[in-house]
Amino acid sequence: MGATRPVTDDTFEAEVLQSDKPVLVDFWAPWCGPCRQVAPILEELAGEHDAIEVVKVNTDENPRTAAAYGITSIPTLNVYSGGQLVKSIIGARPKPALVRELGEYLG
Structure with missing residues (x-):
């Protein structure tokens, strides 16, 4: 099972x-409180x-x-496929809501 990892430009x-x-x-920044709230949830989902x-x-x-993807609010969670x-x-969500919204991609 995986863990989150950084990706760069x-x-x-x-x-x-x-x-x-x-x-x-996960588009985030260190100074963003809601980003810090959602980070452990994303680690759990990755695992x-x-x-x-x-x-x-x-x-x-x-x-x-x-900028290329028009990210103006963080956290923004984008799913890319193909x-x-x-x-x-856009915005932090509790784990059950994220699982519901991402269900078709979680397998």
Whole structure:
């Protein structure tokens, strides 16, 4: 089972857009309180579901990727499948709500 891992401007295409399975991208920043609330939930999801990859993009350190995908509020959780954005969740949610919203991608 996996854990969340960081992705950067330089690795986003290879690790997210070219992935063989759906990828949940957590757009976050260290100063964002709600981002810190959702982080442990995402770690749990990564450990419990191997049908989806869970990665994190620090928007302060990777502004090109955040700008390219129109990230204006964080946390934003985007699911990419086959190189396309297929789901976007803006704001922190409790784990049951995330599981419900992401159900079809969790396997």
